[in-house]
Amino acid sequence: MENGGTSSFMRTRRLESYFNASTGLSVKETVKSSVKEELELKPRTDLYADSDGWASVLISWIKIFICFVTMMFTTFVWALIMLMLLPWPYERIRQGNIWGHVTGRLMIWILGNPIKIEGAEFSNKRAIYISNHASPLDVFLIMWLTPTGTVGIAKKEIIWYPLFGQLYVLANHLRIDRSNPTAAIESMKEAARAVVKNNLSLIIFPEGTRSKNGRLLPFKKGFFHLALQTGLPIVPMVLTGTHLAWRKGSLHIRPAPLNVKFLPPISTKDWTADKIDDYIRMVHDLYAKHLPESQRPLPLESSRNS
Template identity: 30%
Template sequence: MELWPWLTAALLGLLLLLRLHRAANFCARIALYCALCLAVSALASLVCLLRHGGRTVENMSIISWFVRGFKYVYGIRFEVRGRPKLEVEQPCVIISNHQSILDMMGLMEVLPRRCVQVAKRELLFLGPVGLVMYLGGVFFINRQRSSTAVSVMADLSERMVRENLKVWIYPEGTRNTNGDLLPFKKGAFYLAIQAQTCSCRPHRRPRCPSLSQVPIIPVVYSSFSSFYDISTKLFTSGTIRVEVLDAVPTSGLTVADVPTLLDTCHQAMRSTFLHISKTPQGDGAAEGSGAQAAQ
């Protein structure tokens, strides 16, 4: 019984350390986030298997329900504008900016029905996290082997039209916390254009009236820097503003139009990001936005 005073004092000391020491608080919150991801992924995987028996996009609604609870643990609020624009009854490519590990919370907050993501292949091997992503229908790309990535995207372009899927992609290709948008990679834009299908010969497809259109819908998240900053070890509660922009049509476009389409989306998203983040405009991410490498 004499141990209780010491244990109580140690616990109070730890809580005080977490409140007063920013780095300790940051590490504790990140550790909790990782633990939550692993535990929730294991539980959600079990529910997905019991509910649907295997890999299907329908599992994403189950995964989304679990992950949306994270915001209550961390005191994160979301202010979403334009959510109905995501509920289109047709295939589309959704693109958004990519900032940190917290993006998963933002993704699940607005995830529309029948929407899958494209993710790097390494995530498939993260134990229960990789399992739940697989069960949710996530498409994994090996970014180190471009031929494999192209094959996966070609398969995805057919499936998204055949199964009426929405596909969510981060066109920056990597996490970015520099207060601006990185140049976009081209994969999402190729996917939207190549997914247009009809029974016409290839050379007639751009003018075919029966062509299945696959628009691009940009989604912009405000900067997390006011409450999450890995460089300064800041991690507190905060508000994330989310803006769903108008769909960008791809009707009649060919692969030759990809650079223009990419630039149009990048400019619209960058302008919105700087506006809702109240971030001074910089020059870094604007340079070279027309010379992106293929995803």
Template identity: 35%
Template structure:
């Protein structure tokens, strides 16, 4: 009986391998499924450790979570090339902003996440089973994106938390995933927060994933991701009137860096050269 199950198991694995080689769509679905499976299982296993070691919800748990998630890249053949990590070494709190491309961003986040840094995420993630639990334990701040008043109240509390707990806050200013190889317009919440708290903004840029991950083409293979942490942008002395300029400055700098890291010409530059 046991030998029969082993033979059936081997046959299924061989069939899956054959289908993955034969069909990009099957390969994509299986790799994405395995990615979610890893997160669900590892979250369930890591949550008790976080509770036992640190007693519950705290940003200190991110060190444990980071250690676990950083191993995921080996399952998918992803390599990270980082630059500028020294720019995280600012005294006191800061707002970190980065581009947001896909579900793979969680691996990229954990690859460079500095100590004492919490993330801002959509409230729906809180209800994502064991993944929501581990995010809660890691101190993630959940925002209801459908309610402007609620989001503003949460961000006001974030400003107080930054000052009281001396933590950095990681925000995705595009507001949603964007796997186009370019940046979406930035929402201004993070920049309002930075000026309100008078803390620096640290831009982080990840190269485009589209050469190895593209849901529209059912593409998910191995690849290299370049990450650059840009120099902090000071906000001391700035007022709410400067929010738009600060937003535009970060957007233009990050967009230029995105195309540089992705070895692609910036559309505006390509247009000028024609």
């Protein structure tokens, strides 16, 4: 009996050890699976070390100062070039693009944010390039990445932006008066005529202004009218992470990763004026689909496009 009891006790201990080991393995696998799912679901824009310490802020100010000095130098050089090209407006547009390629790339390099570019094969086509807008970094990126022979359309107040605004005008890019609808429409028609005549591309922010929190705003109708009058395809540029790297009202550049994604061209040859709202909603929904959750429009904002 004693041996039987001992044998039974040992079997019980072995069974307990087995179940404990099995349970432990299950828990470990569950935890590992949960962590993996969390990492997969977590937006890449969160995967950086943010800091508001004095050292981080000081480094950021130094980078901004270097950017300013660099822009002053490149602007001075290209301003001289464009002054010599005053009789040739198309050549000034081209030189403005080259200035943008050099300066925009330098700005991003100095600031040091990691960057990923997708769909670059769509970035050299003659088209209307549109981009969401949530940060000054967006301007640097489109300066760098839009093709030579691209004319910009911006609000008339851009002339007061130090350095950039004056060169923008000298480079023969277009400005519109948003406070005067009649003048704005005429400016759009002028832009369309210039684009067709000189085989240019266009770059425009369809939201019409900068988003304060990175979320996509409703689109204005300007890019639609330009597409209708020029017949050019639309190439969306989806920018993510820029609102985290350079937040509105701040001079602290954070090391958030940036992503630029060129989507395939959208043909506009069959577009008609009576379906304007449908086309705008389609392009807006396409943007929302390719943005992370934190940059998608809120339901109230989405309903304005419906």
